[in-house]
Amino acid sequence: MSATSWGWLVLAFPLAGTLINGFGFKRLRGNTAGWIGTAAIGLAFVAAIGTLIALQGHDPQHRQLVSSLYNYASTVGIDAKMSILVDPLSVWMILIVTGISTLIHLYSISYMEEDRGFNRYFAYLNFFVFAMLLLVLAANFLLLIAGWAFVTAASYLLISYWYRRRTATSAGLKSFVINVVGDVGLVLGTYFIFKHTGTLEMLGTFSATAHGAFGAHGDGDLTAACLLLLVGAVAKSAQIPLHTWLPDAMEGPTPVSALIHAATMVTAGVYLIARMHPLFELAPAAQDAGAAIGCATLLVAATIALTQTDIKRVIAYSTMSQIGYMIMGVSVGAYAAGMFHLMTHAFFKALLFMGAGSIIGAMAGEQSLDKMGGFRKALPFTFACFIIGGLALSGIPPFSGFFSKDEILLVTGELGGWHWALYVLGYIGAFMTAIYTFRMIFRAFFGDPVAEAQELEEGHLHHAEHPTNPATGEVEDTDVGFPGPHHAIAERSLPMKVSMSLLAVGAIGAGLIQIPEVDDVITKFLEPSFAGSALYTVRTKDGLLVFGLILGTLLGLAGIAIAYRVWVSEPGTAGRVRARFGALYELFVNKWYFDELIDAAVVRPALAAGRFARDVFEPRVVDETLVGGTSGIVRASSAAVRAIQSGFVRYYAALLVLGVAAIGFYFLLQS
Amino acid sequence: MSAVVFFIGAAGAIAGAVGVVMLRNPFYSVLALVAHLVSLAVLFLLLRAEFVAAVQVVVYAGAVMVLYVFVVAYVGDQSEGIGARLRAGPTGGPSAAALRLGGAVLAGALLIELLIALLGTGLKAIGTDGAGYAPGPRTYGTPAYIGNLLLTRFLLVFEVASFLLLVAAVGGVVLARRRGGLEDDADGPAAPLNVIAPASTGTMVEGIGTRAR
C-alpha cells in the first residue's frame, strides 16, 4: 500500500472511533467506549508505522507525497482540495501523536472509570486526535486551518469536560477565546501568502516563494505573513503573551492535560513554524521575533513554576517553558533539534502528568503541593516515574531530555551574534527547570507522609467525605458533569501501569536515537522535508558541543542539589528565601501579572463596550431611532391614510368621483 | 319632427334626473325616476332601439321601480329634516350645504370632462345620424335582431346574466327574510341613535303624506 493510503488510514481510524463513540454514547456500557477509542488510536499508530515504512521505501528526493481525496471547490483562483501531505516531518508528527495518544487513552480507561460521562470523554478524545492528525497531515492551508480550529474546539470540549464546574467552563472559554485570536492570525497570514503565491497548497506555496513570488528578500508582506502565522503559533503553543490559557486548562482531567497540553496540541505551533520554514527563512524579522518570544517564555514560565503550589500547574508551566525551547529552536533553524525535543518532551511530560494524576488520585482529588508529602513509600511506582520524568526534564544524561535540549542550544550558540543571548538564557532556564522539577518531586514525595499517604501505606485509598473542587473548595457531587467517585492510582491499575511504563522507557531511551557524534538518525530522516533550507545543517563545531553537554549536565545536577537542600535537607530555607526576595516572589507567584494585564487591557474595555452597547446604543439608537423611528413613520402615515376610511359612504363616493375626474383629466391632457 | 321629439325626451330625462336629486321625499324621487325612465325610452326609440326601449319600460320602469315603491312604502318617510341642512356634518366636518356645494363642483368637473371626452373626440361619426338604416323585420333594433345576437354572439353573456339574476334573487330573499315569525318590538338590538331618529310607522299613508317634520 502506498504511503498516502496509509496516511488516509491514519486519519480514518480516529474519525471512526469518534463516530462510534459519539453516536453510541448512550448505548455503550462500561468501559467499551474506552477500549474502542484506544483501539482506534492504536490502529492509527499501526497505520502511522505503515506510512513510515512505505515512505522510507521511496528514495530521499521523492519523499514529499501529496494525495487528494476530494475537490471542494475549483473556482477561479482557489484550489481547495482535501489533500494530505505525507513527508518525513508529518510522519514524525503522526507517529508521536498516535503513539502517545494510544498510551494516554489506555491510561484514561482506568483514570476515568466510573465517571458518568465516560463515553463522551472518549468521543472527544478521539475527535481531538483526529483533529491533530488532520492538522499535521494537511497539504494545504485550508485543511491546516480546519484542523487548527478543530483542535481548538476539541481542547475547549475537553477542558470544560466537567462542565458543572464553573472554573472548568471558564477555563474552557478562556482557552477558546485566546486560541481564536491565534486562529485570526493564522487566517490572515494565509491570506497574505495566498495573495502573493496564488495557491493554497503548501508545496506550491513553497516553490512559488522560492521562485520569488514575494519579491525581494525580506519583503514586507512576507514578514507580515510570517508574523501573523507566528501569532497563531504563539496562541496555540501558549507562548507569551497568549499563554494565560494553559495553566487554567489544567481544569481538565489529567489525561487531557497530558495529551493536549503537553504532548500534542501545544506542539502544533512548533510544527507550524517548522513546516513553514521556507517562508520564515526569507523573513528574518519573524524568525528573530519567534526566537525572542520562545526565549522570553522559557524564562518567565520557569520563574513562575518555581512558586506554584498546584502540582498540575507546575507541570503546565514546565510545558510552556519547554515549548519555548522548541519555538526558539525552530525559529533559529534548528529544525531537527526542535522536532527531537518535541518527541522526547512528549514522552517525559506525558509521564509526569500521568504520575501527577496518580498522586492526585491518592489525594482524592486534591492538587495542592502544600497538602502533599512523603508519598515515597505509598506510591513507589509513581515515584519512580516521577524521578525518571524529572531527570529527563532536567536534562541529565543519559535520559532523553539531555540530548534534545542541548542540541537546540548548540545551534543557537553556533549561529553567533545576538543568538549568544539565547544560548545563555537557555542554560539559565535549564538550571531553573531542574530546580522547580525537583522542588515538585521533593515536596510531594519526601518529608513526613501526610494523612493520605499514611492511609495508603496501610493499604487504604483515601476518599474525601464530599468531593470538592480543588481550586475553590466548593462542594460537588459525582454525577455527570463532575468527576466520578473513582480515584485511580497507578499502583492499583494495570492500564495506568502499562502506559506509564512504556512512557518511562521512552523517557529514558528516546534520546539515544540521536546521540551527538554517534548517529544522526533524526536529522537524516527529516532532511527531505527541509531540503532547500539554508539553515538545516549537520553539526560542525565540536568544542562547543562538548562544552554545552558538560554545562548542561552540571547545571542540571546543581539544580537538583539546590532543590534538595532547600526542600529536603533544610526545610526552612524556602520560607527564608521567600522573605528575602519578597517582591520577586510576589511577581512570580502572581504569574507576572499577565492575567491582570490582559484583564485591564482587553477584558475591561470589552465589557465596557458591551455595557455601552446595552445601555446606550441599544435603547437609544436601535430601539428609539431605528426601530421606533421606522415604526413611528409607518404608524403616522397609516394614521393619515386611515382618516380616509371614515365610514361615511358619501365621502367615499366623493372620492370616487374625484378619482374618476382626475383620471379623465389626465387622459384628456394626454390627447 | 324628430328634433321636437328629441327635445321633449331630453327635457323629460333631465327634468326627471333633477327631480330625483333634489326632491326631499323619497317617494317623489322614485316617481321622478320613473318619468326619467320613460323619457329615456323615448330617446331610445329615436335611436332605433325598439326592443331596448320596450325592455326599459316594461322591466326597468315596470318591475324595478315597482320594487322600489314597495320598499319606500315599507321603510317609510325618512326624508331629511330642515335642520339637517344647517347642521354640521356628523364628525364636525363640513355642513350639508358645503357638502352639496362640493358635490356639485365635483360632478360639474366630471360633466365637463365627459363632454369634452365625448364631443371633442376625433370621431366624426357623432356628427352624423348614425349608420345607415334599412327597415325590415329583422333589421337593427328589432327583437329578432336582438334575439339573434343574444343567442349567437352573446350567448355566454346571456347565460351569465341569467345566473346573476338567480344569485341576486336568492340574495335578496336571504337578506330581507324574517327570522322565526313576525317581528315584534323586542327583536334586534335597539340602537341608541334610534331614539333621536324619526320614528317610522311603515304604512304607505304616512310614507306619502307629510313633508319633513
Add this chain to the structure above:
Amino acid sequence: MTIAWYLAVSAIVFALGAVGVMTRRNPLVILLCLELMLNGGNLALIAFARMWGNGDGQILAVIVMTVAACEVTIGLGMIVAIYRRRLPIDVDELRELQG
C-alpha cells in the same frame, strides 16, 4: 339630431346622478341616483350602437339593465334588513366600517 346631442344628454344625466350620490343621505335615494348614472351610461351605449350600426351596444344596454336590477334587489334587501334592525336609514349614521 346627431348622435352628439344624445351623448350630451347622457353626460348630463350621469353628472346629475353623481351629484345625487354624493349629496343625499337617504340610501334609497342614493340607490336611485345610482340608477340615474346607469341610465346615462345606457343612453350613451345605445347612441354609439346607432352610430356604428351593429347591435353590440344594445345588447350591452340590456345586460346593464339586468345588472342594475340585481343590484337594486340586493341594495333594497339590505335597506329592509337595516330597517328591521331598527337602525336609522341614514348613511351618515351607518358608519361602523371604518379604519
